[in-house]
Amino acid sequence: MNKIQHLQSSFTLPNSSILQNRIAKSAMSENLGTSNHAPTSTLIHAYKVWAKAKPGLLITGNVMIDQNAIGEARNVVVEDEQHISLLKQWANAANKTGVHIWPQINHPGRQAFGSINKDVYAPSAIPVKVKGASALFKTPKALSEKQIVAIIERYGNTAKILKDAGFTGVQIHGAHGYLVSQFLSPLSNIRKDEWGGSLENRARFVLAVYQNIRDKVGADFPIGIKINSADFQRGGFTEEESMEVLRMLDAQGIDLLEISGGSYERPAMMGATQKQSTIEREAYFLEYIKKARKLVTKPLMLTGGFRQVAVMEKAIADGHVDIIGLARPFAMHPKLCIQIFEQGLETLQAPYPKSGIKAIDDTGSLELLWYELQIKRIGEGKQPNPKLNGLRGMGRNVWVSLVKSFFKN
Numbered sequence: 239m240n241k242i243q244h245l246q247s248s249f250t251l252p253n254s255s256i257l258q259n260r261i262a263k264s265a266m267s268e269n270l271g272t273s274n275h276a277p278t279s280t281l282i283h284a285y286k287v288w289a290k291a292k293p294g295l296l297i298t299g300n301v302m303i304d305q306n307a308i309g310e311a312r313n314v315v316v317e318d319e320q321h322i323s324l325l326k327q328w329a330n331a332a333n334k335t336g337v338h339i340w341p342q343i344n345h346p347g348r349q350a351f352g353s354i355n356k357d358v359y360a361p362s363a364i365p366v367k368v369k370g371a372s373a374l375f376k377t378p379k380a381l382s383e384k385q386i387v388a389i390i391e392r393y394g395n396t397a398k399i400l401k402d403a404g405f406t407g408v409q410i411h412g413a414h415g416y417l418v419s420q421f422l423s424p425l426s427n428i429r430k431d432e433w434g435g436s437l438e439n440r441a442r443f444v445l446a447v448y449q450n451i452r453d454k455v456g457a458d459f460p461i462g463i464k465i466n467s468a469d470f471q472r473g474g475f476t477e478e479e480s481m482e483v484l485r486m487l488d489a490q491g492i493d494l495l496e497i498s499g500g501s502y503e504r505p506a507m508m509g510a511t512q513k514q515s516t517i518e519r520e521a522y523f524l525e526y527i528k529k530a531r532k533l534v535t536k537p538l539m540l541t542g543g544f545r546q547v548a549v550m551e552k553a554i555a556d557g558h559v560d561i562i563g564l565a566r567p568f569a570m571h572p573k574l575c576i577q578i579f580e581q582g583l584e585t586l587q588a589p590y591p592k593s594g595i596k597a598i599d600d601t602g603s604l605e606l607l608w609y610e611l612q613i614k615r616i617g618e619g620k621q622p623n624p625k626l627n628g629l630r631g632m633g634r635n636v637w638v639s640l641v642k643s644f645f646k647n
């Protein structure tokens with residue numbers, strides 16, 4: 239029997255799009271836009287390299303919907319058609335490979351560095367608290383209702399422009415402590431109006447974002463969402479609430495539900511808060527998805543921790559998930575699907591780079607920057623370098639902005 243037959247099998251999404259196998263690259267912020275937030279040739283080339291090895295789906299790093307609300311200085315921003323020809327080139331990176339490319343669309347809300355955002359807005363005026371790095375974030379201003387409605391409209395506009403550029407779907411970033419997840423969590427959303435309080439009210443934002451996109455892209459265009467299984471904080475968004483939101487999105491017509499968890503405050507998505515036993519078992523959120531499977535009808539994708547091909551194959555064969563999401567392994571294995579399907583690779587590598595300086599390592603920012611550098615190498619036509627020095631990798635500019643923003647706040 240073929241040891242990877244389930245992973246290799248194609249999958250048809252509810253809108254009839256066909257993914258040629260069950261492996262998806264999960265979103266990784268590349269930070270490879272120009273200073274005015276257009277895609278660079280390095281970014282586009284990275285997607286050409288990834289597409290050549292034919293995974294089922296490539297979800298891009300988060301693309302922002304507003305240039306005044308960015309997560310990183312070099313995020314791609316799509317709020318009008320000014321970069322449409324470069325966006326077309328990016329979408330065309332999958333040319334003739336049968337690979338789908340879906341941009342992940344995002345608004346950071348309060349999880350936005352003060353040094354690169356003039357004003358920071360969130361559901362409520364509650365700042366991010368990250369051990370050793372809280373000074374990097376400004377206390378946000380609470381959004382007015384009018385601003386909320388305008389942001390919802392932006393998600394739809396961005397999605398429509400991306401569809402027109404030729405991308406074959408979009409994903410809403412509803413996880414990891416960004417704006418959608420801030421609305422869902424009672425720790426960051428203490429609003430007293432119809433956007434806060436009960437779960438029904440906290441979920442109003444994500445449902446409105448979904449519906450706005452759907453109205454603009456039409457019934458047949460796939461819309462996925464990445465959502466937290468929980469935010470893993472006392473008094474936060476719980477597993478039960480997350481399941482309820484899944485049910486709401488399922489009923490409304492979402493095409494793919496990707497499960498993750500955590501935020502900058504509690505980076506469960508990177509394995510930081512997982513018990514050693516969970517890391518060894520891989521697939522941080524597998525127990526959650528087994529329960530979710532019974533509640534929803536729409537396809538499920540699971541991301542976080544997968545490294546053994548046999549574990550991925552089993553998760554699909556057992557019927558727990560439809561699509562396997564991989565992030566860091568794609569930065570280390572640009573030809574990941576060729577290695578698995580044609581060369582028999584059984585274990586993917588994705589090291590945990592450490593600086594040895596606890597305050598830096600606790601924030602997880604070094605790891606993100608290290609992986610971004612690997613993606614940049616792929617985009618430059620080089621091989622990833624597992625021996626890259628983490629601290630040096632942070633680069634002078636990052637150090638300067640870290641120090642500056644520390645004194646500024």
Ligand SMILES: Cc1cc2nc3c(=O)[nH]c(=O)nc-3n(C[C@H](O)[C@H](O)[C@H](O)COP(=O)(O)O)c2cc1C
Pocket residue numbers: 264265266267268298299300342411413414464498507508541542543544563564565566567588605606607609610
């Ligand atoms: C460099 C880097 C950037 C990331 N950026 C995003 C992002 O833009 N959007 C997102 O949903 N997750 C992002 N993530 C999280 C990954 O999608 C994924 O959830 C996490 O790395 C766990 O999966 P893995 O164990 O396969 O790496 C990022 C991770 C890395 C390493």
